[in-house]
Every structure is written in structure tokens, then in C-alpha cells.
Amino acid sequence: DAGVIQSPRHEVTEMGQEVTLRCKPISGHDYLFWYRQTMMRGLELLIYFNNNVPIDDSGMPEDRFSAKMPNASFSTLKIQPSEPRDSAVYFCASSSLPGQGAAEQFFGPGTRLTVL
């Protein structure tokens, strides 16, 4: 398996522009997580899905952020409009069964976002 795939790996944009981050989870995993990592705030859970349904979006910072999972193999995180304080590394992770057993999360390589 190729693991969790994220695109783009790097994104540089100007304030006010729309940014879309993409994630393909590991096949068969039914949980998908979006995280944001910064030096100041560490690794923050933004939202997670179970079977394509958003379960907890309490970590989404503002209405400018939205996430979708139209099918089991694809998810997007959109920021519109983007602001410089959104600059961070955004990770997508997937898991097969977080409630039981060794339900480890497999992280993608991340998207490094810079908003100028």
C-alpha cells in the first residue's frame, strides 16, 4: 500500500486566496483525520470522519475552514479566504478502528502551507 497520500506537498499562496488540500486515505480505513501543526500550537486535531461522515469538527478554527469526504478514498480541506496565520503543516491521517485494539493512525507526508 502507498500509505496516506496528500497533495500538494507545498503550497504558497497570497492572503485572500482559496486553498484546497487533498488526501487519499489508506484503502480500507474508515476513519480519516485532519491535523494542523505549528510551532506555537503543536499538533491540533481539526476534524475527523467515520465512514465519510464528519463526527467531530470542534477543532476547525473558523468558518473559513471546511472539510469534505465525498467518498471513502478522498477528502479535502478548504480554506477560503486564506490568511497568513493559516500558515502551517497540515496532516491527514487514517485509521482502521480507533475504538479498539492497536488503532494507530497512519499519517500522510503533510502539506506545508504558506500564506503571504
Add this chain to the structure above:
Amino acid sequence: GQQVMQIPQYQHVQEGEDFTTYCNSSTTLSNIQWYKQRPGGHPVFLIQLVKSGEVKKQKRLTFQFGEAKKNSSLHITATQTTDVGTYFCAGRDTGGFKTIFGAGTRLFVKA
């Protein structure tokens, strides 16, 4: 809400010295996971602890879960330069599926 505190924030050691990072939760955890993130990389799962008082070992790494299931530790014996990175604990609250990550401990190893 649930909080997971991790100390220290940074640790500099000489190669061969031991290293320990500690994790404390404000609530009882159903389990705790440990991840390692190399500089410029992404978090990689190391281990999960589920039982009260559980101790697990992976070569030079020893993981402990407290009796009250509110704290955990990771101890590395005789550090090597390959141990460099940030170590995160991640706890899941009882009855929930959300996993909260600690702030991480960044380990520097001087050869």
C-alpha cells in the same frame, strides 16, 4: 475539555545518555499512543498502551502507562543519534474516539 500535557518541551543529551518524556492527562484515558516525528517528517506510530500499569519495551525504548491511566512515560536507554526527533503522546478519552496529542518533547542527541 480533555488536555494532555507533556514535559519536557526540549531535551538535549549526549549520545549514550538516557532520556525520559512524561505525559499527563486531565482525565482518565482509555488508551495512550506514542508517536515519533523526525525533523521534516510526519508522526509515526510507535506503540499503544491500554491496560492500567502496563509496561512495554521496544529494544532501548520502555513505555509505561500509569495505574490510574492518567499518565505515561517513554524512556530511552543509551540514546543514539538516530533517536533524534519529537516524541508525542496521544491519549483517547474514555468513551470517545477523539485522540488528543501532547505538545511533544523534542530530543536532541549530541554525538
